[in-house]
Amino acid sequence: MTKTGGIVHEAGAGSDAGLKGTDAPIVSSTMSRRSFAIGAMAGAVATGTCGALDAQRRGTAFAADASLAVGVPETWDYGADVVIVGAGAAGYMAACAAHEQGASSLLLDKGATTGGDSLVSGCITIGPWPERTLADSGMQDTQELWLQDQLNSHPYSHRGMAGEDVSDDLSFVRRQGELMPDTYVWMQDVAGVQWVNYYYVNNAWTPQPGWDTVFPRDWTASNGVIPPLQGLAESYDDVKTMTETQVTDIIQDAAGRAIGVWALTGDGNLVSAKARRAVIISTGTFNSNRFLVNKYLGYQVAALSVAAQCNSTGDGLLLAQEAGGATRDLGPGTHWSPQTLANTSTFTASLAYYGAAPVYPSSLPGILVNADGRRYCSESLGYSLIGKHTSEQRFHIGWYVVDAAGAANLIPEDPSNELFAQADTLEELAARMPVDPTALAEEVATYNAGIDAGQDAAFGKYINGCQRIETAPFYAMPLMPLPYTTYGGIAVDVDGHVLTPEGDPIPSLYAAGMCTGSFAEQAGLFYLGGIAQSLAFGRQAGTNAAAEQAWE
Numbered sequence: 001m002t003k004t005g006g007i008v009h010e011a012g013a014g015s016d017a018g019l020k021g022t023d024a025p026i027v028s029s030t031m032s033r034r035s036f037a038i039g040a041m042a043g044a045v046a047t048g049t050c051g052a053l054d055a056q057r058r059g060t061a062f063a064a065d066a067s068l069a070v071g072v073p074e075t076w077d078y079g080a081d082v083v084i085v086g087a088g089a090a091g092y093m094a095a096c097a098a099h100e101q102g103a104s105s106l107l108l109d110k111g112a113t114t115g116g117d118s119l120v121s122g123c124i125t126i127g128p129w130p131e132r133t134l135a136d137s138g139m140q141d142t143q144e145l146w147l148q149d150q151l152n153s154h155p156y157s158h159r160g161m162a163g164e165d166v167s168d169d170l171s172f173v174r175r176q177g178e179l180m181p182d183t184y185v186w187m188q189d190v191a192g193v194q195w196v197n198y199y200y201v202n203n204a205w206t207p208q209p210g211w212d213t214v215f216p217r218d219w220t221a222s223n224g225v226i227p228p229l230q231g232l233a234e235s236y237d238d239v240k241t242m243t244e245t246q247v248t249d250i251i252q253d254a255a256g257r258a259i260g261v262w263a264l265t266g267d268g269n270l271v272s273a274k275a276r277r278a279v280i281i282s283t284g285t286f287n288s289n290r291f292l293v294n295k296y297l298g299y300q301v302a303a304l305s306v307a308a309q310c311n312s313t314g315d316g317l318l319l320a321q322e323a324g325g326a327t328r329d330l331g332p333g334t335h336w337s338p339q340t341l342a343n344t345s346t347f348t349a350s351l352a353y354y355g356a357a358p359v360y361p362s363s364l365p366g367i368l369v370n371a372d373g374r375r376y377c378s379e380s381l382g383y384s385l386i387g388k389h390t391s392e393q394r395f396h397i398g399w400y401v402v403d404a405a406g407a408a409n410l411i412p413e414d415p416s417n418e419l420f421a422q423a424d425t426l427e428e429l430a431a432r433m434p435v436d437p438t439a440l441a442e443e444v445a446t447y448n449a450g451i452d453a454g455q456d457a458a459f460g461k462y463i464n465g466c467q468r469i470e471t472a473p474f475y476a477m478p479l480m481p482l483p484y485t486t487y488g489g490i491a492v493d494v495d496g497h498v499l500t501p502e503g504d505p506i507p508s509l510y511a512a513g514m515c516t517g518s519f520a521e522q523a524g525l526f527y528l529g530g531i532a533q534s535l536a537f538g539r540q541a542g543t544n545a546a547a548e549q550a551w552e
Contacts, residue, residue: 072259073251077271078242078271079106079276080274081275081278081550082104082105082542083105083280084282085261085281085282085315086283086515087109087114087243088116088117088282089118089229090534090537091107092114092230092233094280094510094512094538094542095233096232097546098543098546101546103238103277105240105542108245110243118530119226123221125180125184125218125529125535126532127176127217127528127536129180129181132184132195133215133217137214143174143177143178147174149212153525157526157527158521159521160524167523169523172522173528175494176536179537183535183536187225187535190232192228193225196222197216225531242265244265245263245264245265245271246315247261247263249322250279250319252324252506256506256507257506257551258275258506258507258509259551276550276552277508277547278509278544278546278548279509280512281498281512282511282538283316286317296331317489320509320511325490325498325500325509326499327491329487329517330488330489334484334485335384335485335527336383336386336388336391337387337482338390338479339479364466365402365466367401368390369399369440370393370397370435371397371435372394372436373437373439376392376393386398387482388481391481398478398481399477399479401429401440402474402477403473404474405471422473422476423473433478450463451467486517487518488517490511490517492512492516496511496540496544512537513533513538514530514533514534
């Protein structure tokens with residue numbers, strides 16, 4: 001057995017050489033039924049896993065009672081103080097926080113690269129940072145003022161639109177607010193993240209009118225969050241990362257304490273990783289698991305999610321459940337991104353371009369119509385609510401209709417990677433969409449009358465800066481709403497412990513990031529984004545996990 005930077009490597013199957021495809025002995029162990037199911041479906045694990053798993057199954061020693069229960073290995077292949085499942089923003093924050101507490105960590109990620117959704121995110125964060133707010137705008141902010149403003153977002157939340165009250169338990173939102181200022185400063189001073197004021201653009205991406213009485217409270221990491229965190233983690237000797245390694249089970253002792261994990265490597269080996277202090281689940285959402293989306297959310301348009309989320313298949317949710325963990329609010333909903341059916345999204349780009357005015361941005365210049373040619377929602381609701389309403393339309397599709405003036409800054413010089421209809425008349429445009437030409441003409445006429453009157457009586461669109469739709473050529477861009485985060489997830493307490501259905505913490509098992517769902521939406525407030533929650537609670541989970549008493 002060798003030890004490097006606090007991480008134990010057993011000789012044989014779990015060595016680094018074994019992960020690179022050399023002939024490593026297959027670990028003899030017990031496996032759960034789910035180990036086979038996950039391994040067989042693990043598209044993110046290297047090619048050949050399924051065949052290797054079959055061979056693994058034939059050579060595995062099963063429990064005597066044939067229950068295939070998860071067993072504790074006689075020897076461990078890897079070991080660290082903290083084992084972290086999922087190397088995204090929450091996972092990396094947990095690893096760095098554990099390091100600062102003197103604990104080693106092992107990050108396991110089933111992808112070929114680390115970063116998860118956070119790697120491709122715009123890295124917009126929403127949260128209180130009074131010191132920076134004062135510096136950027138001269139406005140005074142406090143935790144209580146921030147929380148009160150978030151309460152004003154209730155009508156736009158999933159629960160608010162369903163007629164439900166705000167939850168009595170705001171502890172998670174309050175805790176996130178308390179954690180954010182120090183998280184921002186740590187990310188800046190230690191990880192090297194460059195925060196840029198994003199308020200004026202970001203206002204286009206939330207329901208309007210906005211509810212912030214103090215601003216800015218939005219900052220984006222101009223250099224991303226994953227590259228700085230990844231570089232920081234790699235600089236620590238006591239942090240190790242393994243990719244193409246899918247965790248299949250949480251290993252628990254007789255008392256139910258999480259003491260490690262089983263994982264399937266890219267070359268088909270089943271390996272064990274000991275967690276001397278704790279296990280942290282930070283695997284993201286289940287938006288790309290069609291079965292779970294249909295089961296819990298009931299969406300029939302579940303075949304697609306945002307392209308970057310191919311690995312967001314709910315592994316952490318299933319791991320927690322099999323370890324005895326409960327779930328919370330799996331049914332409330334998901335955040336949506338209305339995308340054009342091509343490589344880029346002109347519609348999404350238009351949200352930013354036409355939303356650059358302070359406080360109340362100019363609205364989109366066009367209208368949204370469904371497959372019947374009828375408008376179905378206000379175009380100033382913000383991208384997620386527009387996506388939600390689009391998902392409810394026939395064929396789950398919408399069309400964004402603009403004229404030449406509205407499209408002036410939207411249609412790229414080279415439109416070859418865009419998909420849209422173009423025509424010199426609305427009747428011709430309707431035929432190419434195709435929708436009912438009479439319906440489309442009526443909707444445009446009604447909308448133009450509202451522009452003339454200064455009020456959109458039909459849907460209450462904020463029409464500041466909007467013009468009549470009347471100048472040829474006319475354009476129609478098809479939209480398909482793609483889900484990209486789930487509001488429900490693993491049930492945890494405010495300190496990150498995974499809870500049983502009875503509300504008791506499972507010893508030494510934590511969860512952080514969007515695998516726990518959106519704390520804001522669960523409380524009845526509008527979604528506060530995944531990056532901020534992942535950073536704040538990932539760091540907290542790493543700190544708390546490192547403080548656990550080692551079991552050996």
